Amino acid sequence: MIKAKNDMSHLDGQTTQNSGLAVIGKILVSMRAFIALFLLLGYFAIVNDSFLTQSNLVILTKQVAINAILGIGMTFVILTGGIDLSVGSIVGLAGMVAGALINEGLILEIFGIVIYFNVWIVIAITLIVGMFIGLVNGVIITRFNVAPFIATLGILYVARGLALLSANGATFPNLVGSVELGNTGFPELGAGSLLGLPYSVWIMVVLTILAVFIARKTPFGRQVYAIGGNERAAQLSGVRVKRVTLLTYVISGFCSAMVGLIIASQLVAAHPATGETFELNAIAAVVLGGTSLAGGRGTVFGTIIGAFVIGVLRNGMVLEGLSSFLQIIITGVVIILAVVIDQLQVRLQQRQ
Amino acid sequence: MKHRFLFVACLLALLVTVVVPTMAQDDMDVPMGNGELIVIITPSHDNPFFQAEADVAQARAEELGYETLVLVHDDDPNLQDQHFDVAISQGAAAIILDNAGADASIAPIERAKEAGIPTFLIDREINATGIAASQLVSNNYSCAVAGAEYFVGLMGEEGQYVELLGKETDTNAGVRSQGYNDVIGDFPDLELVAVQTANWSQTEAFDVMETILQGNPGIKGVISGNDTMALGAVAALEAAGMNDVFVVGLDGSPDAVASIEQGGMDATVLQPLALFSAMAVDQASVYIQTGELPAEEKQSIDCLLVTPENTMNYSNFVLSE
Structure with missing residues (x-):
């Protein structure tokens, strides 16, 4: 305790020695995602009259929710120093699972029967499938010592293939269910709203609160940071590295399946190609939010801000009618800038 | 003298507004717009087919006096869905769409319809009728x-x-x-x-x-x-x-x-897409100004064979006779 106090006074001394500018610079750098978000909001509010309308802000948030929910799962994975490239494919597969269960039911050929489930059970099964695929990712990585990049890249292909195979490349249309089968109500998830905000936004809010709590207050959360900071040290201090790492992929699978459900419900159809390149958007949100790809440093809340930065940028560019090719370039530049600033921050911290 | 000048000017203005658009579109009488917004959504412009499709629709809409917003869905139904949200929140008067999936596009088109925005489909059909204002497809x-x-x-x-x-x-x-x-x-x-x-x-x-x-x-x-x-x-x-x-x-x-x-x-x-892009915009314009929808929802347009014998008559998706 005394030692800590000493450290503090040492730091204080140094900051007073340094010019105030350096302190402000440091604060600015650490708040970069926030600042970028406000700059973007300000810019689009000025150049486009319809940007700050209530209806546009609602749909903007709805669009952000997709990326943010994926980003929450991805944050845990990246905090351990891993990566999950399979999230987009799991999104597609989850939609197909839900679509198949609603439109065709669970076909048990051995017994010659078809079971149709209530929508809540369909949602639960889909989430379990997502978590199972996350589990497979985790097992391949922790038990067979395959690098996360490779393992999840493999699952990216497998899950996408399964999604395409499930209906031979076709779409499960019109997921409204039927009254006789007692499985109506699926579109409500995507179309319904509470207090003027779509359910997907509420799901994002709940998952964010939950994830922030897990990351900050639970032993699991601290262990995730410990593994990312120094896996060997974490192991030696009694963290069950494999189990914790595996769990982060299960969380990511859960989040992906949730997004798959939301999208299938919004479209009232399950399309097997849904979610292609979503993994890159999710990683971009995480990185923009200041989480280090090397692991150990970052926050869930940062990821949410990152997702908003991407979402605001997209929405604003779409409203402006900017060429889609230019949109891609600008998104890329913003991501690189974010990482460059991130490196700057690391160097500033090391100097002190 | 002054009156005669005014008369000629009025006549000229009338000619420009009435004759020029009808010249572009043969016999149909297409009303002009007053700056209403037409949203044009197509697959990625990395395929010249869709680039031309979007360009023709945009040019035609602007020629008729509409604002346009050209968006690309990259064959991703989710992105298309988001674009529909944008169109609805922007209060678009009509949507011209080359859709991202015959089934996955039904829900957003229906949502737009409920918001009072008709969707005119070009190039690709959807697996439902009575939802889109028209479906202009080559067979x-x-x-x-x-x-x-x-x-x-x-x-x-x-x-x-x-x-x-x-x-x-x-x-x-x-x-x-x-x-x-x-x-x-x-x-x-x-x-x-x-x-x-x-x-x-x-x-x-x-x-x-x-x-x-x-x-x-x-x-x-x-x-x-x-x-x-x-x-x-x-x-x-x-x-x-x-x-x-x-x-x-x-x-x-x-x-x-x-x-x-x-x-x-x-x-x-x-596929004479230049024709159906322009037709879709014309039909949208008729709807916006008069509230009339096309009589037939599904309108199919025949294709033309391009061989070494007739390539000289071809220019950017148009084959002149």
């Missing part, structure tokens, strides 16, 4: 039949051939393949040695074709679900020194027509 089946009939003639009704399929999640890929097979199936001496998907893509078609050639060096023809894949196949065939293999595509893109002129591809089938 993919009859286009494929026209291409296949020409292909059979080129082949002399015999020999081995390969079929390249489009993206299997796209309804048009299946419909086109059906058209090909219904024609070619009647000729028992035409032997289908390989069917592979190349996902509408030129590079994939190149790779697939190279692989197929390894096992089937004796093929005589390739029939492809679209032009980009046909061009990929031509490149692979030329690399293998097989310049005399017949290649027939579908869409009528400028690249394909250039290839026909240079002796690469042998034929393509033109």
